[in-house]
Amino acid sequence: MKAIRFAAPLPTYLLTLAAGRLSPRFYVGPLACTRYGEVPDPALPAPDWVSVRTRLGGICGSDLAIVTLGASPSTSPFSSFPFVLGHENVGEIVELGADVRGFDRGQRVVVNPLLSCVPRAIRPACAACAAGRPSRCAHFTDGALAPGMFIGTTRGVGGSWGECFTAHASQLVAVPESLSDEEAVLVEPLACAVHAVRSHLPPAGERALVVGAGSIGLLTVAALRALAPASPVTVLARHVFQGEHAERLGAERVVIARGRYVDALAEAAGARLLRPVLGERIAVGGFDRTVVCTGDSRAMEDALRMTRAGGTIVLLGNAVHLKGVDWAPLWLKELTLAGSLAYGAHAHGGATRHAFEEAVALIAGGRAAVRPLVTHTFPLADHARALATAADRGGAHSIKVAFRPGPPAPGPV
Ligand SMILES: [Zn+2]
Ligand SMILES: [Zn+2]
Structure with a gap:
């Protein structure tokens, strides 16, 4: 099958690093860590696995970090090379292992890509x-599979940047007929937002700030509006078109991160700004809860500055090395800083529900109008344009860019 795969033996890594600094288009190519071409179809690892033909494979910020060699070295033990990229997905089952029950060949599914204990047997x-x-x-590096946290960073199972990939039966989530492929490919990142919001649910009346309005920031707005409707949401966006999406998804206020945006944030939070001897002002009062959905230093500084004393900052963006961040507000205001990764089960309303299933239900029930967030799709062979479009949000007005690996498929689109 055709796929985009990643491997990083040291000479290739060093060559890619040097070439990529000259031009980002050198990050993918026949001599680079990331290559497009023919790879063997992944075999079913066990009889309780299925093979899925990819209909759409989304490009996540973490994927861009892998391709541009910007991922944290701390994550490398939780992957195994070479791997086919792609953890955001929607596809249809093309092969069922003998022990799989409850799913049919041809059925449309999204796959929870987490390779935890159950898929690892x-x-x-x-x-x-x-x-x-x-x-x-505790076992992302153990068991029946090569080390790896996700389908899309693990050798041998394939990924959604390939024509097909494999999944354990426990990872399959049926896609209702009413969902388009574009909506379904957003289930995985929406599940990340649902997990973060459910884990730190603002009580009624608390004010939330979402820093960053790329796909994960906008999906966090959607999750907050659906799950905490009595908490007004302010969004700090880099681009005006992102702010328009945030308003459509129910943000009460959008602040564009330029000029005197700190004043606008303070006004939205009902906070006072104090001027230090040096540098940007700091707020007294502020947002009760801030979700940081980008990985840059300024986003973290804005969160530290604009969250009230005793408030909580949730880090959902892939922050790695944050240069020059003044961490003093963390202790000065007794803030809580919490990380959030992937998805899990959450008890609410007398039941326990997995974030993946809740994400499907939110979209299917019309409570998260996410379809317009898929702004571009490309065939795999057009990977250079796809990755450039995903990286150039401001120029391309891209939110979620996805690969469409196979020929156009019949069925709901
Ligand atoms: Zn992701
Ligand atoms: Zn486990």
């Missing part, structure tokens, strides 16, 4: 998995 499951927190699994 580890019994009994670790304490985190048993408690419905598979993102904290």
Whole structure:
């Protein structure tokens, strides 16, 4: 099959690093870490697995970080090379292992790509998995598969930047007929937002700030509006077109991150600004809860500045090395800083529900109008244009860019 795969033996890594600094188009090519071409179809690892033909494979910020060699070295033990990229997905089942029940050939599914204890055939499951927190699994490097946290960073199972990939039956989530492929490919990133919001749900009346209005920021706005409707949401966006999406998704206020945006944020939060001897002003009062949805230093500084004393900052963006951040507000205001990764099960309304299933239900029920967020799709062979479009949000007005690996498929689109 055709696929985009990643491997990083040291000479290739160094060559890609040097060439990529000259031009981003050199990050993908026949001599680079990321290559497009023919790879073997992934075999079913066990009889309780299926093979899925990819209909759409989304491009995540974390994928761009892998391609441009910007991912944190801390994540490397939780992957195995070479791997086919792509964890955001929608596809249809083309092969069922003998032990798979409840799914049919041809059925449309989204795959929860987390490779925790159950897909790894580890019994009994670790304490985190048993408690419905598979993102904290203790066994991402153990069991029947090569090391890896996700389909899309793990050798041997394929990924959604390929024509097909494999998945354990426990990872399959049926896609209702009413969902388009574009909506379905957003289930995985929406599930990340649902997990972050459910884990730190603002009580009624608390004011939330979302820093960053790329796909994950906008999906966080959608999740906050659906799950915490009595909490007004302010969004700090880099681009005007992102702000328009945020307003459409229910943000009460959008602030564009230029000029005197700190004054606008303070006004939205009902905060006072104090001027230090040097540098940007700091707020007294502020937002109760801030979700940081980008990985840059300024986003973290804005969050530290604009969150009220005793408030909570949730880090959902892929922050790695934050240069020059003044962390003093963290202790000065007794803030809580919490990380959020992937998805898990959450108890609410008398039941426990997985974030993946809740994400499907929010879209299917019309409570998260996410379809316009898929702004571009490309065939795999057009990878250079796809990755450039995903990276150049301001120029291309891109939110979510996805690969369409196969020929146009019949069925709902
Ligand atoms: Zn992702
Ligand atoms: Zn586990």
